[in-house]
Amino acid sequence: MRALLLADARPYSIWEWDAWRLHNLWLALGATSDGVYGTMLAVMTDRLRDHSVIALANFAGDIADVAALLMLVDHSQRLVWAASLSQVVRFRSEPDLLDADGDAYLARERFFSAGLTLRHPFDRFTHVQTQLNLGGATASLSESTRAALDPDLLARWDRDEGGQRLRAELSLALGHTTIQYHRATGPFRGGSILAEVSLGFEPWHDAASSGIRLDGELFIPLIGASNLGLRAGLGASWTWDGAPREVMLSSYEILRAVPIGDVDFLVGRHYAFALAELQVPLVTFSTLPLFDIEGLVGLDFGAAAPHLDRLWQKRVLGVALGLGFGFGPLVLRCTWAVPIDIGAPVPNGGDWTSHVALGWRYQ
Secondary structure (H helix, E strand, O other), X not given: OHHHHHXXXXXXXXXXXXXXXXXXXXXXXXXXXXXEEEXXXXXXXXXXXXXXXXXXXXXXXXXXXXXEEEEEEEOOOOOEEEEEEEEEEXXXXXXXXXXXXXXXXXXXXXXEEEEEEEEEEOOOOEEEEEEEEEEEEEEEOOHHHHHHOOHHHHHHHXXXXXXXXXXXXXXXXXXXXXXXXXXOOEEEEEEEEEEEEEEEEEOOOOEEEEEEEEEEEEEEEOOOOOEEEEEXXXXXXXXXXXXXXXXXXXXXXXXXXXXXXXXXXXXEOEEEEEEEEEEEEEEEOOOOOOEEEEEEEEXXXXXXXXXXXXXXXXXXXXXXXXXEEEEOOEEEEEEEEEEEOOOOOOHHHHOOEEEEEEEEOOO
């Protein structure tokens, strides 16, 4: 019988459908008069669990502006590699298109690309990672911006900037982490720091861009899984012979008192932020360990601005309250945040802002 079984055996291959299993599937979508909003996430692994396929899509209104990622990850060896297809939506300022106050109008840019990522761990705490993306970028102006511009100026922009642009983007990051995790709250002890530099090239338009980013976090355990999380970051971007590249801060992770898509407070070439968050497990089911509820209280401070000397003028301080619903490695966070008047413009008229976001607990 043993000889018969061996005779029927065949080499293991990840390229066969039978080798894969679906581990996580999450879909939360809603529709309004402004479009479709929500998140879709699916994770598959092979039988040996040293290969993964991740599919992620975030909808924030227009279906054409969905941010999506499809990635195959091979972590069977010390050197981890990943191949991906992705579309990201971001902003860039147009120095030739100025409003009445002399500020540049923003263009929305979609970048669809194929990517290759390589990560090498020096040890269990420190790694270096590089990523190359090659694809096409398309810029567009909002209807309100187009209506405000001179027709001749708008026609010239459409001719020079409105088409498809070939772009290559390269990044290099160095990270160090000692974070430990608890199933009830996720990260609860240790810290991490990440430094990243990036370059972008548009060879057919003789344009280039660059950026830097520094991000750090620290988790202090309190009682059980309760912890105090501290996070801070800063970054900047520059462009040569092209439209300046803008950075958009997350309104549901960093400046939670700002509504989603509020470019006046979230978008800029320079940014800085600091936040503190207390996480407390509220309900943990011992008979069903894959589901739990946590509460959180946060204090956010930060700013994003097109010029460094305007960063302080755009500062935002907010208080956030929320609940996190954990489903194994996934956590659905519902937060309510309100800005505090600190002598700067206040987002959302000073009213409460709500967010619903799905994320990974162990990252």
